[in-house]
Amino acid sequence: MPTLKINGQDVTVEKGTTIIRAAEQLGISIPHYCYHPGLSIAGNCRMCLVEVEKMPKPQISCHIQCQDGMVVQTESEKVKKLRQHVLEFLLVNHPLDCPVCDQAGECRLQDYYMEHGLYDSRVNENKVKKTAKAKPIGPTIMLDSERCILCSQCVRFTDEITKTGEFGIFNRGDHSEIGVGKELDNKYSGNVADICPVGALTDRDFRFKCRVWYLQKTESVCPGCARGCNITIEANLERPQHGSGERVMRLKPRFNDQVNDWWMCDEGRYGYKFIDHDRIHQPIMRIAGAVRQVEWDEIVDDFLKSFKKLKAKDEIAVLVSPQMTNEELYLAKRFFAKDLGIEQIYLVRNKLDGYQDDLLLRADKHPNRKGAEWIGFVEHDKQTNALLDKLGKQFKGLIIFGQDIVSLFPNRNVTDSLSNLELTAFIGSNYNLTSECVQYVFPAATYAEKNGTFTNFEDRVQRIRKAFPALGESKTESEILRIFADKLHFEWPYKTEEDVFNGLVRSVNLFQGLNYKKIGTGGIKIS
């Protein structure tokens, strides 16, 4: 374990640690472009040069490993001057197009110029012309090669992480240009826009929707599959005129070395559209052939009245889903099983299995199957089939938590079965074929509009956080269940999602000892 001095402070690090990492431990940030902790070291940008005593030349801190007794200066006059000149070199052929560049505001050229540059331009020569100007290089990414500083992070990402090898640097010297040898169309292509430190690779989905300084960021977890990649929901709430009134502008991966490192898949990244599109805004009742948008009081009263009319508990089935949070599943269990004595509660998927690989993507496209299992819900295809068989026979009432069972079971003529039931209710956020043929439609919130926890396939409990209020009249599933419970005078002790979670912790062993604070931003793995 070498001990070294950086800017006069002692630090002891693991053998093999690079200077830039050691400095990080002291809270000293060394500017860099080509360095990325998740990629191999290229050492080409030369921005992270530091002075190391007894070494005649300045050294790149991303590559040089700490030695015992090393004395490093990261803020000496010489280093500052070097940085300034590296920046000047980087900008020799860089266009001055910040006002029309979508990277503005999160551009490391801008940031470092303000921190380390602040010189007057001395460039009187014409810039070298690069070929690709706003050129789509795949379904997700736009390339502006004149803005590229050739840090090669995108090349290394596609070589080392996705192993798809689309990117390369073509030509030599200041005619070097980033480019693709084949279409950039892999399952993780969006990440290259994240790691690109400048405006060369921008996200076609996000480009020009919203200036980044208007974005409000909320830490959350991707609900797209069982991995539960840590993400940030970036929303535009102040300026609805941007981006046609959508709130979510983009999702970004959030570093978690236990889950997703720095990355997320495209499926998750671009899978946010349902939050602002095709949403159910208001409760809907379809009674006696009439479809009405109604207030909450009316639908709840009417629903509970029909509910009570059903003679026996075993005439009602409830479909919960692995898309629901632990809190919601727990409340559903408490309400239907414990308080009402309904035994027919089934866990039913709401998405088909999909693509899986060794990087992040899981075939199971639900974020909380593990949590559901812990709370006592396991999905069995046999049971689901038996349930569908019994619709209209044993079962006269069906309560659905979001699943589009009409589409999921296209050969089972679910539409007709539903129309034969005495009571059908749908609690969900978005319109689908199933919500179109039930009597009671309760508009629910999306994951972006609520607090709660998911348990990923590796037994990690992670928190999602409310990024903004639920759209229109919609409410979280917890709120809806609490309204039911209130109306039935069950006197639940839960005011917030955290209260529900604490209740869950008390009643389900596997969650023992957890609380929201402990779960924190990175989640906790239950061993």
Next chain:
Amino acid sequence: MPGLRINMEKLISRFFDLQDADTLSLYRKEGGYAAAKRALDLKPAAIEEEVKRSNLRGLGGAGFGCGMKWSFVPRNTGKPIYLVVNADEGEPGTFKDKYIMTYVPHLLLEGIIIASWAVGIHKAYIYIRGEYELPYLKLKAAVDEAYQAGLLGKNILGSSFDLDVVIHRGAGAYICGEETGLLESLEGKKGFPRLKPPFPAVVGLFGCPTVINNVETLSYLPFIVKSGGDWFAKLGSEKNGGLRLFSVSGHVENPGVYELSMGVTLREIIYQHAGGIRDGKKLKAVVPGGLSAAILTPNEIDVKMDFDSLKAIGSMGGSAGVIVMDETASMVEALRITMQFFAHESCGQCTPCREGTGWIYRILNRIVRGKGRLEDLDHLIDIGNYLGGTTICALADGAQMTFLSYLKKFRGEFEQFIRKSHLKENYANT
């Protein structure tokens, strides 16, 4: 002239004057492959020791001690060790390796056998500059001949030693002469020099320990094995063993390749060997060691041409490409062309080199077009100061050294050029 010493001994270049020295029969008739035979009877460590005593330096340009370089190679990693022969002779003003490969390719092969035996190598790659068509054909023919004669392949010269030699042709990039750029290229990748450490001696070709030696360096090994390290060391100057091939070009009466002692002076090369400046003109400037070496003025040419003496006066021995310019040469234009070369050949990895060389070239272009300003010169020096010393390989260091030397030593000419061009607004003659 007092103190002048003409070294008449010739080793490699003796073969340049012989008819058919590129054939195996003549080469053997002249004693060829005797040294290899002898080496195979010696202990590898003994050869390494002899090479260390010879003070043989890396003649590709870096001047690193050859025996020392070999000693850095770990022998017991369980991985094969490779020999990579750097025949990508790309330094402007340098054409000595071309002579060796064209006129006496077997000498190189013999050197390869000796080095391979000494280090424990069974596979050697010769990376030859793509533009070298004739040298390639001669070398190829020599390799084929050597295989047929049992000088390469299995059980070389009746010993139990196996060695294969593969020739790989480059595709035209100067940077592929940089040893790690060369390795990348040889592995089929873009010629981007590698970050060091690790050095190629430890992690080189295909991730294995690798010796990289220049053509000329290897070609001196047979002489060292034959006559001993001490003998070779005495031919040169202190710590700079033996002779080396000086490629002399430019405004001299007799340009060509001259094999001279490391201790020869630049003055001797120009006036004694190359016949002086053409047409009796005056010397203006001379590049002593390939384009990357700092340019020297007429009052600096009494320097000895070994690595250490040239380093001491702020230039370098480099590849021993001596480019002589007489009084008719325009330093402004010479520098413009020089920087055009470096801008064109920068691999583009490191920011200062990629952007700096091109930027400097474009400023010089503007100056030559008659649009220069006096303040450009200080600006150029400032850019130049940050060009080298901060990059992965030495290309930018070389560009910086030569670039700053022009501006320092011929600043008056640059100023005059700019002032005059303002009067004429046109510079048509260069």
